[in-house]
Amino acid sequence: MQTSGAEATPVWRRPPIFRLLLIALAAELGFAVLNVSVMPVYLKLDRGFSGTVFTTVLAAFLFSEAVFKPFAGHLADKHGRRMFLILAPALVVLTPLLSLAVPYGWGHAEVVSFVGLRVIDGLAAAMLWPAIYAAVGEAVGPEERTQGMSLLNVCFMLGLALGPLVGGVVNDLFGSRVPSFVLASALFLATGLAAFRFAAKDSRKDRIAEGRGLDEHRLQDLIQCARKIPLVLALAFVVFLAVGLLLGVIKPLASELYSLSETQFGLILLPAAVSMAILGVPISKWGERLGGRRAVQLGLLLCATGIWLVAIGAWFDFARNLAFVAFSGALVGVGFLMAIPSWQAAIGHIDPRRAGSYLGAVMTAQGVGAIVGVPIGGLLFDIGHFWPIIGCASTLSACVLLAAIAIPKP
Template identity: 25%
Template sequence: MPPLALLFLTLFNSILGLSILFPILGPLGRALGLSEPQVGAFSTAYALLQFLLAPYWGRRSEGGRKPVLLVGILGFAASFFLFGLFAFLGFKGVLTGWGLFLALLLARLLGGAFSSATLPTAQAYVADVTGREERTGGMALLGAAFGLGVILGPALGAGLASLFGLLAPVFFSAGLALLNALFVHLALPESRGKVTKEPARLSPWDRRVFPLLLLGFALNLSSVALEQTVAFHFQDRLGLDALKTAQRVGLALFFYGVVAVFIQGFLVRALRPPPRVLLLLGLPVGALGFLVLAFGQGFWALALGLVLQGAGQALAAPGVTAALSLAVGEEEQGAVAGLSSAAQALGRMLGPLLGTGLYRLFPEGPYLLGAFLLLLALLGLRALKGRL
């Protein structure tokens, strides 16, 4: 099997294990007596450690991609085992109140610290095994693995929780990560030769990468602000009860995910357009999706807005990662991948706060902000014309 296909399976397994937790984190927190802000802190803490440590892991991977991938996956498994153990002790009354919260928060901090090794190393691995003409298609394949994991993970997590209880998805994820580590150890070849010199350091302010890092941050900030508010938006705009909201949002997000996976897994890989073309197509399509979400009235209008936004994101995201990879030398691939992951993590960290805050002020706010950011980025592409 080609290295890229093996890497696709590796990243898919990692994202599947992470997204299994999405539908049960809120109910699990409430069952343990935690408040909504405390549950939200788990995601913020996870993203914060990714933001802080992704550049370190990216540079570290210059000495060998496979060992860093293994460290990231095994650390992720350990953090989920700890999270499940602490939650179990919470149900038994051994840990309660702030002691329980801090123990669970520690597990999530460890998860963010180690999982931050996976994505930048995978991006650098793609750069190792693809030529410059194939780089965009390789980065799109990573996006497809991410999207497919996000589509299937929540459904699997909900199914496991309904059959075996709220802790079953947590321990399943930990076990899946251990199997994934075994798969990487046995099947994934190393993509780097022996490197003796110190890994290259790359400043985020480097003029080759800074505008692209801003663009990646804007894409993730707007997307996460949408994710955090879209269920509220469907419920309020359509006047639904909780059950119907879950059904309608789940259906719309399924369409969103399928379109994104098709674009990244098949369309971009088949056509292999340069990064600039992907951005020129993806940014306006994504902005249009945000505007349809802001002003659409019926279910199908809102679903169309989500699909358009997903299509735009699926086009623009590999455009950014490929452009960053192509902007630097081969000895800087790990460093630039780490900075790219940190910019994305910063968007994931701030997106929930900004999105929910704007939604409380006026429901169209998160989507108008998303449209504004993407259109502003589209104008900014003119400054990068000579480098894309």
């Protein structure tokens, strides 16, 4: 139980929360530098992989993350969060460097090696995110859970937005893509050391004694958790299908439609990152006042509006202005900051002792949606460069309606 003094302190300034937020930011920045910023360009330009092959490598990461997340969340409920916060970054400290060590011209073995390394990355991500979301949910009171989830999503989205900028600057500065791989390894190492030093100890015995754990955790419980929230899982799938439509082609879109270099592409995401950092806490408080379902609907509406503003560039030249695109991106960032934490908080209220299992199931649905969306986005890109954007905007618009029945009432 938190003291009144602790409750008076802003959530992000409380040491246990602040440390978890830093761990999340360092981890996501590492994943974004590796798998969003440098890997697609490296595989296409340095390794000479075709579009089909390098998107397959990306899909291996997403598939691995989606498959393992529910099991990792279930095990984090059983054995505690700290173990997974340490083991996850430890798994991926060397995978960026091992990627550089794969011999050139190795034929099918070269592709298989990259796929295998990305599977390990996906396993690490699966171990990390349900554990850290559940840890933050436990570190705040029930009435502050939306704020906690929002702050964590700020860190996640900041890392995702800053990854291309940081990776692009490093690549352009050194005239090589190798330093980005070294940077990713350094970020994962920092994440693991921070988790080892600062993550709260929570063994299974301690969790049961404090009433935060269950005497028995069966795999069947995981299936039961998923069965309790089928509409939430459907919403998560469709929202991230929309995300997947852009995920695999966003850098080619930036180059083809706006002639942006790697650094310029990162800079165009900066307004979204800044808006998320500044508005994260106020938006979460606004979402708490609105209530989970209304907050999710409004957030998804803002996301759909932002993507539609980019999509109309297919017909109107003014919408191709970079300042206009940056504003639209900021709108999308704000929308996600309102929608995602609100539905995560609603799920966390169902049974806090199984929070990792519920969040793992939802994150798996998100991952499967992204996996389905990536190849569809590639097909739409081949038809016309604006079609993935139009498809994303249309799908998010449908999600606004789906959220009305999917999000559980408190």
